[in-house]
Amino acid sequence: MRPSLYTLLPNGNAKCQACAHQCVIKPDGHGSCGQRRFNGTSFIVPRDAVSGLAIDPMEKKPLYHFLPGKEVLSYGMVGCSLACPFCQNWEISQVGRDERADATMRAVTAEEMVELAVQRNVPAIAATYNEPIISAEWTADIFELAHNKGIRTVLVSNGFASPEAVALLAPLTDAANIDLKAGTDDGYRKLGGHLQPVLDTIAELHRQGVWLEVTTLVVPGFNNTPEHNTAIAEFIASLSCDIPWHISAYFSTYKMPSTPQFTSLIDIEAAVQCGNQAGLHYIYTGNLRPNLSHADTLCPHCGKRLIQRFNYTLQGNAIKNGKCPDCGAIIAGVFD
Numbered sequence: 094m095r096p097s098l099y100t101l102l103p104n105g106n107a108k109c110q111a112c113a114h115q116c117v118i119k120p121d122g123h124g125s126c127g128q129r130r131f132n133g134t135s136f137i138v139p140r141d142a143v144s145g146l147a148i149d150p151m152e153k154k155p156l157y158h159f160l161p162g163k164e165v166l167s168y169g170m171v172g173c174s175l176a177c178p179f180c181q182n183w184e185i186s187q188v189g190r191d192e193r194a195d196a197t198m199r200a201v202t203a204e205e206m207v208e209l210a211v212q213r214n215v216p217a218i219a220a221t222y223n224e225p226i227i228s229a230e231w232t233a234d235i236f237e238l239a240h241n242k243g244i245r246t247v248l249v250s251n252g253f254a255s256p257e258a259v260a261l262l263a264p265l266t267d268a269a270n271i272d273l274k275a276g277t278d279d280g281y282r283k284l285g286g287h288l289q290p291v292l293d294t295i296a297e298l299h300r301q302g303v304w305l306e307v308t309t310l311v312v313p314g315f316n317n318t319p320e321h322n323t324a325i326a327e328f329i330a331s332l333s334c335d336i337p338w339h340i341s342a343y344f345s346t347y348k349m350p351s352t353p354q355f356t357s358l359i360d361i362e363a364a365v366q367c368g369n370q371a372g373l374h375y376i377y378t379g380n381l382r383p384n385l386s387h388a389d390t391l392c393p394h395c396g397k398r399l400i401q402r403f404n405y406t407l408q409g410n411a412i413k414n415g416k417c418p419d420c421g422a423i424i425a426g427v428f429d
């Protein structure tokens with residue numbers, strides 16, 4: 094029997110414990126995410142529906158050191174625990190928070206989804222597109238069913254989770270990509286959250302042996318400063334220099350439609366420098382024209398080009414038994 098991520102309070106309200114907001118919800122109300130509800134007697138967790146279901150390359154999550162070149166059945170619901178003004182998929186994430194967000198869902202069960210992965214011979218399932226922590230109990234059901242069928246599991250999250258949700262999902266998760274959107278608490282407050290719970294989620298997933306990669310969207314006027322990107326890179330390095338860091342370019346959208354419309358290459362390269370100075374072994378850049386991205390995996394010991402990628406597609410993989418074939422250095426990741 095799994096623990097519940099909510100508590101019914103003696104005063105007739107309910108407390109949600111899925112994300113770090115820890116909302117207290119009155120009868121017939123919902124939490125800050127707009128998705129978890131309390132009807133006065135029962136707590137209602139989103140489940141059995143998706144806004145999107147597609148087979149993606151693993152590189153799109155992005156995960157570059159977990160089953161490179163393999164496919165992943167990716168699903169998402171609607172809603173999010175944060176309200177980033179630069180959200181790149183706000184039509185899905187802000188349902189329940191912003192009436193302009195109008196993504197709809199269709200019914201699908203955990204069993205149907207896992208069966209689809211089996212039929213299509215897809216080796217992994219990813220909870221992605223919206224924030225999977227707000228439906229953590231259903232995510233856990235899907236991941237457990239997937240494991241029972243020999244299918245790996247991937248969590249793509251903003252990391253603004255409660256310790257209880259991390260404790261529920263970490264043992265069922267094989268790989269995760271967690272956003273680290275800002276290096277300061279002040280930055281996270283602008284997104285409707287806090288920094289420390291995100292750092293705690295990343296550290297705990299790493300401690301529990303989940304293969305981990307971190308993504309930062311570099312947004313002009315928000316986090317395109319050494320203050321943010323040095324703090325992010327040094328935090329990752331404090332856990333392990335082998336954790337890949339994906340530095341992603343922004344394009345103007347949602348509540349930040351103004352200029353500049355794109356992250357400049359200068360800002361992307363400045364963030365890469367922060368990662369280099371922190372000693373990170375694997376730094377990637379994305380959301381750029383493919384010929385401008387750093388998408389290849391290089392051996393951190395001898396510099397050999399090990400994995401070549403173009404536009405999320407694998408062009409070649411020279412890693413042998415998890416090692417560089419030239420110098421024998423171990424390449425961190427899960428390669429089979």
Ligand code: SF4
Pocket residue numbers: 109110111112113114115116123124125126127128129174226227
């Ligand atoms: S998931 Fe987070 S935002 Fe949603 S109801 Fe629970 S505590 Fe509140």
